[in-house]
Amino acid sequence: MTITPRLLASSAVLALSAGFLSACGSDAESTVASDCEPIAEVETVEEGVLTAAVAEFPPYIGAQGGKPTGIDGELLTEIAEQLCLELDLQVTSFPAITSALESGRADLSAGSWTINEERQEKFEVSDPVYLSLLSVVSADGWSTVxxxxxxxxxxxxxxxxxxxxxxxxxxxxxxxxxxxQAVYDDLKAGRLDAGLFTEGAVAYYMDSDGNPEGLENEVIEADDRIEMTVNEPATGVLIRKGATDLLDAVNTVVAEMQTSGTLEELLTGAGISSESVVLPE
Known part of the structure; x- marks a missing residue:
C-alpha cells in the first residue's frame, strides 16, 4: 500500500500529477429517477454528473465495478443521490486528485483527507466527517507511548x-x-514488538487476513508530547475551489449521516473505534 497524503507532513504529496484515470464513464444511460428532487441546485463540471476523484485506500474508499466502496464511498453515493446526480467515479493517484480538483476536471474527492490550512487555501473543504486516529498494534494491547x-x-x-x-x-x-503494509508484515513475522498506524488502515489489514497472530489494535492515549494525540486530525471532503453551493450540500449530507448514526455504523463496521466519530456542531 502506498503512503497516503491525509496525515503526511510532507507537501510533496500535493504535487501535480498526470494520469487522471476514469473507472466509470458518465456516457452510460442515467440511473437517476426522472422525478428525483435534489436537496439543492449545484453547478458541476459536467451537467447532471457528480465527478468524484478518488484513490484506493480501504476501508475508507475504493472502487468495485465502477462504484465506490468503503466509508467515504457510501458518503459519495449519498451525496450524488441527494443531489439527483449521476456519480462518475474517477480512480487515480493521490497527487492526480489534487491536480484534477485544481484544474476543474473533478468536483470533489473523499477518502480520509485530513483538514489543514494548505488544503483549505486550495480547495473548499467540508465540515469534519470523522477523526483519523493514531493506533498502536501489538500482541500485548499497549496503548501508551x-x-x-x-x-x-x-x-x-x-x-x-x-x-x-x-x-x-x-x-x-x-x-x-x-x-x-510493510510495518504490518514485520509485526506479524515477529520482527517488531509494536507498530504505529492509522487506525482504519491497520483494522482493514487485520480483518483481511483474519489476524491469526491475535494482535490488538488500540487507539493511543493522549500524550502532550505527541501533537496529533491531543489535537486529533479531522478528515473532510475536498471540493473544487469556488463551488460553495456544492460545499453547502455536502455539509448537509455529512451532518445527516452523522446525526442518524450512519457514519458511526460504517466506521465501527470497518473495525474503527467510536472515538473517531464526529457529531455536527
Missing amino acids: DELEGKRVGTTTGYLWVDDVQQILGADALRLYESE
Whole structure:
C-alpha cells in the first residue's frame, strides 16, 4: 500500500500529477429517477454528473465495478443521490486528485483527507466527517507511548507523528518503513514488538487476513508530547475551489449521516473505534 497524503507532513504529496484515470464513464444511460428532487441546485463540471476523484485506500474508499466502496464511498453515493446526480467515479493517484480538483476536471474527492490550512487555501473543504486516529498494534494491547520504550517499534515514514515519537523513543529506536503494509508484515513475522498506524488502515489489514497472530489494535492515549494525540486530525471532503453551493450540500449530507448514526455504523463496521466519530456542531 502506498503512503497516503491525509496525515503526511510532507507537501510533496500535493504535487501535480498526470494520469487522471476514469473507472466509470458518465456516457452510460442515467440511473437517476426522472422525478428525483435534489436537496439543492449545484453547478458541476459536467451537467447532471457528480465527478468524484478518488484513490484506493480501504476501508475508507475504493472502487468495485465502477462504484465506490468503503466509508467515504457510501458518503459519495449519498451525496450524488441527494443531489439527483449521476456519480462518475474517477480512480487515480493521490497527487492526480489534487491536480484534477485544481484544474476543474473533478468536483470533489473523499477518502480520509485530513483538514489543514494548505488544503483549505486550495480547495473548499467540508465540515469534519470523522477523526483519523493514531493506533498502536501489538500482541500485548499497549496503548501508551511509555509502554513502547525499549521495544522494537515500526511506523511509516512521513506521518505527522514520526518526529514526536522519535523525540520520545529516540531516532534510532523507531524503525521507518515505506508503507503500512510493510510495518504490518514485520509485526506479524515477529520482527517488531509494536507498530504505529492509522487506525482504519491497520483494522482493514487485520480483518483481511483474519489476524491469526491475535494482535490488538488500540487507539493511543493522549500524550502532550505527541501533537496529533491531543489535537486529533479531522478528515473532510475536498471540493473544487469556488463551488460553495456544492460545499453547502455536502455539509448537509455529512451532518445527516452523522446525526442518524450512519457514519458511526460504517466506521465501527470497518473495525474503527467510536472515538473517531464526529457529531455536527
